[in-house]
Amino acid sequence: MTRRACVIGWPVEHSRSPVIHRYWLNEYGIDGAYEKEAVKPANLGRFLEELSGHGYVGANVTLPHKEAALGAAGAADAAALAIGAANTLWLDEKGALHASNTDAYGFVTNLDAEAPQWNEGVGLAMVLGAGGAARAILYGLLAAGVPRILLANRTKAKAEALARVFGPQIEVIDWDERAAKLSACGLLINSTSLGMTGQPPLDIDISALPGSAIVADIVYAPLLTPLLVEAAKRGNAVVDGLGMLLHQAVPGFERWFGVRPHVTPALRAHVVATLGET
Incomplete structure (x- = not known):
């Protein structure tokens, strides 16, 4: 049948x-x-x-x-x-x-495939956005053993509500602080629709991001978002959003x-x- x-x-x-x-x-x-x-x-x-x-x-x-x-x-x-x-x-x-x-499984499995041993020594990650995708990503990162996560969202109250769900390992920062806080991050994740075809660009200066950091974007149209293009130019390992879609x-x-x-x-x-x- x-x-x-x-x-x-x-x-x-x-x-x-x-x-x-x-x-x-x-x-x-x-x-x-x-x-x-x-x-x-x-x-x-x-x-x-x-x-x-x-x-x-x-x-x-x-x-x-x-x-x-x-x-x-x-x-x-x-x-x-x-x-x-x-x-x-x-x-x-x-x-x-x-x-x-x-979704959390898909995101983490894609990281495992595209950036093996990504969670060895990450220490601090930053997640941009506080919607449904961010919620799944936070769950996946914590389950994978990431000890601390900075969470930045244009509406701070929404990020604070999300942080209360997941506990003290999540630290909410102001949207305007995101660039300055990158210097200690081993992983940067865009979980917003910013940078997607037809959407406004994601405006972030990643010059403070360590060269060893991994940059991931859940957007897959375009496959290489401006964020990933800029990160790749700097020599950062990049992970696009299509793999998450496939693995989930x-x-x-x-x-x-x-x-x-x-x-x-x-x-x-x-x-x-x-x-x-x-």
């Missing part, structure tokens, strides 16, 4: 999840399908209640449904509960809805289709082609 999964969002056309999962279905010769489902927020609860009736064994969840999807699930893993949102859902053998959040998809695919897929250069090239990048 063909197993089917989908990505749920409003809107959903921008999602690259079908490109990734359909590639793997073809790669591993699996009798499966992966669709897009545009679901209005008011209709999400009913859609999830009828997920099996729609023919799905599970789903990815994108904006604006991640928090509501967590609330609709009967069970959730530690990551989803800590992050406060779900991006991966599945039905168990009794039809109960389970939720996970694989792995646990869901395994859950729905029974095969743990691999993130390969061929998959990356396939997805890059759909982004219009060269």
Whole structure:
């Protein structure tokens, strides 16, 4: 029997999840399908209640449904509960809805792949932004053993609220302090949409950043954001956002289709082609 999964969002056309999962279905010769489902927020609860009736064994969840999807699930893993949102859902053998959040896994696994031993001696990291992505990244960094994290957001109160969730290892700094505080950082992460195609640029002077520091950006359109271009010119190791997108998809695919897929250069090239990048 063909197993089917989908990505749920409003809107959903921008999602690259079908490109990734359909590639793997073809790669591993699996009798499966992966669709897009545009679901209005008011209709999400009913859609999830009828997920099996729609023919799905599970789903990815994108904006604006991640928090509501967590609330609709009967069970959730530690990551989803800590992050406060779900991006991966599945039905168990009794039809109960389970939720996970694989964004932290995707981010850290991408760091592991692109900057091996990144967390040996990082000491201090800086995260820019305080949205859902930042929440997942903070969870992942703390789980990976990063001892201290500076958090800067344009709206400081939002960063302070996030820091209260994760505890004293998170130190909130003013947005205007971010450049001056880089001198002690071994890892700089942009978790905002600044620098994305169509968005304002991320304005930050990284001249104080140590040459040994790693710079990561969750933006993947463009693949090399102005932040990463500048960091690479200085000789810093850089990690783009596409790998996070690819790696976060792995646990869901395994859950729905029974095969743990691999993130390969061929998959990356396939997805890059759909982004219009060269």
